[in-house]
Amino acid sequence: MPTLVLLRHGQSQWNLENRFTGWVDVDLTAEGEAQARRGGELIKEQGIEIDRAFTSVLTRAIRTCNLALDAAGQTYVPVTKDWHLNERHYGGLTGLDKAETAAKHGEDQVRVWRRSYDVPPPPLDAGGEYDFKADRRYAGAELPDTESLKTTLDRVLPFWDGAITPALTSGDTVLVAAHGNSIRAILKLLFNLSEEAILDVEVPTSNPLVIELDAGLKPVSARYLDASRANPVPVLVG
Numbered sequence: 665m666p667t668l669v670l671l672r673h674g675q676s677q678w679n680l681e682n683r684f685t686g687w688v689d690v691d692l693t694a695e696g697e698a699q700a701r702r703g704g705e706l707i708k709e710q711g712i713e714i715d716r717a718f719t720s721v722l723t724r725a726i727r728t729c730n731l732a733l734d735a736a737g738q739t740y741v742p743v744t745k746d747w748h749l750n751e752r753h754y755g756g757l758t759g760l761d762k763a764e765t766a767a768k769h770g771e772d773q774v775r776v777w778r779r780s781y782d783v784p785p786p787p788l789d790a791g792g793e794y795d796f797k798a799d800r801r802y803a804g805a806e807l808p809d810t811e812s813l814k815t816t817l818d819r820v821l822p823f824w825d826g827a828i829t830p831a832l833t834s835g836d837t838v839l840v841a842a843h844g845n846s847i848r849a850i851l852k853l854l855f856n857l858s859e860e861a862i863l864d865v866e867v868p869t870s871n872p873l874v875i876e877l878d879a880g881l882k883p884v885s886a887r888y889l890d891a892s893r894a895n896p897v898p899v900l901v902g
């Protein structure tokens with residue numbers, strides 16, 4: 665049975681500082697590293713054998729992937745890194761303090777920017793500190809200057825279809841170590857969630873979400889391995 669393990673990266677420095685992060689390449693905190701190792705230990709305790717891993721090109725997800733595989737005793741697993749699994753691009757909010765932004769624009773507006781399906785934050789100013797166009801990891805890519813969850817899903821989808829689906833279809837157990845919103849995009853797709861339902865889906869840091877799939881890649885079960893930090897798992901619609 666194809667199995668997908670979704671793993672959000674451990675706590676990052678800007679998770680801790682409560683700043684809009686998106687594509688900024690902040691590292692894990694010591695707590696985030698410990699969370700990543702714990703995620704791997706849980707994978708090991710459950711006897712889950714990963715065949716292929718996929719992660720973004722952002723340090724916090726790559727290191728979470730590596731730390732988790734190490735702790736699971738599966739350092740040798742092949743890992744593919746691709747920017748299509750990056751966090752949602754936070755546009756002009758990138759780097760701002762979330763609480764200060766809520767005080768300035770109101771809690772409701774910030775919730776719309778953070779959790780609505782198709783309302784993107786204001787675009788990033790070109791040429792500023794957080795313009796990633798000159799970053800060689802994105803060479804040749806058509807880069808967004810902001811993303812909603814919908815446009816995040818639009819760019820995750822070709823990678824999902826082109827790289828992850830074939831691995832799952834061949835029966836592999838696949839680890840995807842990614843980000844809160846790239847994982848929410850995958851959950852919306854897999855569980856056929858409505859735009860309203862996805863609003864309330866929060867993915868805890870480094871808590872492996874194990875999803876067993878049928879041959880058509882429809883979820884048949886889903887559970888977080890750390891039950892003490894588990895959020896409600898999505899329920900398949902239709």
Ligand SMILES: O=C(O)[C@@H](CO)OP(=O)(O)O
Nearest residue numbers: 683684685686751778844
């Ligand atoms: O800042 C970010 O990039 C994301 C993930 O940490 O935050 P949120 O989606 O919770 O606003």
